Amino acid sequence: MRTGAPRTAYPTTGHTRESARTLHGIREAALSGDRPELAPRPVIGASWQRMLRIGLDPERDTSSVLLGAEELEHRRRSTALGELLPTLSRGLASVADASMQVMVVTDTEGRVLWREGNRAVLRRAEGICLQEGAAWSEGSTGTNAVGTVLATGQTVQVHSAEHFVRTLQDWTCAAAPVQDPRDGRMLGVIDVSGPDSTFHPAILPLVDSVARLAGAELRDRHLDAVERLRSVAAPILSRVGGRALVVDAHGWPAAVAGMPPSGRLPLPKSFGAGRVWLPALGMCAVEPLPGGWLIRPDGEGPGPHGPAGGAVSRVVLDLSGHRRWSVTVSGASGSWTQDLTPRHAELLYVLSMHPGGRTAAELADDLFGDPTRTVTVRAEMSRVRRGLAEVLAHRPYRFAEGVEVEVKGPAEPSELLPHSTAPAVRRSVPRP
Structure with a gap:
């Protein structure tokens, strides 16, 4: 008996009449409730089932209400993806242009924040509403690389008739999540999409590599920020005395005094200055620092409002x-x-x-x-x-x-x- 990863039952790269007929047949059978001769790939089959459960119409178009200019700008400013855009562009935009594709960057709601690539394909992409401010979650446009990455957290390619909505079946897209190494959250999705006939099998691993490179760059930036915080923390800790530590906004330690070194300190969402209970340390006095927090276990933290006030x-x-x-x-x-x-x-x-x-x-x-x-x-x-x-x-x-x-x-x-x-x-x- 053969072991290992299951082989793909049908082609997901290239564009031939046979592959198109195969994919369309699988999709039509699955959506009508029949058992297809070949099963869809597990990631695609699971996505189709999600679409059927929410009652998404496979014959709908992919239009959505675009974000307003100010809301789009707010989202761009509110994400670390903007800092990484040069890296993403260097890695993918020129490739997308040369191969008749477009590069798209979305937030964690599937809203398109930026796009670059071949001008002709950019114009064609507007016909499926693949443009700034558009919604590309699964709930909005069905099975597609961006939405399915958001649903699974995994790098995904969606080929031709693997798209749930018929309007997208002339397209193939490959997308990967961009992870924030500071807290493990997904920052958004980077995607390369284009006409099915122009898609190259190397695009998927390239997209995945660039997404990982972006995460590595963010990790380096974080290490630099922690080092800057450490330079601020050192003279403060020398004056404080007793047990104290300085962490950044994500809980990563920059300096510690009178306590054993530790890993990341989980911080509650409502974390702020004053008297705060932390499960790992008990009651603490918390003071703000540029880019982080001074935390003193069992401290009183005098501050302008007395023991319970800010510092x-x-x-x-x-x-x-x-x-x-x-x-x-x-x-x-x-x-x-x-x-x-x-x-x-x-x-x-x-x-x-x-x-x-x-x-x-x-x-x-x-x-x-x-x-x-x-x-x-x-x-x-x-x-x-x-x-x-x-x-x-x-x-x-x-x-x-x-x-x-x-x-x-x-x-x-x-x-x-x-x-x-x-x-x-x-x-x-x-x-x-």
Whole structure:
């Protein structure tokens, strides 16, 4: 008896009349409830069964309501995939172009965030709604490489009539998940799709290799970030005394004092500054650091609100420079400084002028003169709050209660944020 992996019962590469007839026959029999002469591949058969259970119409089209421009931009800014896009493009975009294919990158909901490739095929792809903002989960478009990767977590090729929806049967696609090595979550999917007649069998292993390369790049970036956090943590731990550790936002340790080294510390979703119970350590005092957290088991964490409050007591927003701005945060265990992007400098300056807080619409009007640009504001505030943690509160956005805020401006008031076009900044600063 032959052992090992089962052989493929029908061709999944190449394009011949015989292979097309075979695949169509298998699909028609399976969808009608008959037993096909050859079984579909297990990954495809399982996907077809999922589609039948949810009642997806195999004769439907693949159109979907596209994401709006601001929502699309928000999703692009909110994922680490944007940092990896150059690597993905270098690995696949030129190959896709030369082989009459398109490269597609989606988020974990199957929404297309970016696409590149052959211009003619890009135009043709619009006919099946394979474009930015479109939905490509299985529940939206049936069995397809992107959706089936999201459902299984595995690299998948879907060939011709293996697609559940008939509209896609002239296409073949290969996709692989991009994993976040920091916490094991799937970040999204990278896919190469094109007309069935132009698809090459080498595309599938190439897509898988590029997805793994992207994950490796993210791992290297993470190691660099942990090293930067370690440089901040060392002087703080020397002042704290007793048991303490510093971890990044994903729980990976950067430094430890008075405790044995350990692996990743699981952090609850609602993790924040103050008194926090952690299963691995018990009750802890938690303070924010740029890119991570200072955790002291059995500590009290004085802070501005007493033992149960946050550890930050003072914020100095330094806007005195012409091209470089920073924020310095001081607390019970010392202080640290973080550089600011021009947009984040504007945001913090505006919030410093409004102690009572600003809504997303008010900030949108302050920054862009357009109160409808709330998605962009929320994305930027999400980014700035990652580094400043409990320094900033929300609903409305504001500096946390009890935190003293000082703004250091340039000697000449007209030189404050000189390149800013934000209406709120322009109104508050006399220009020559």
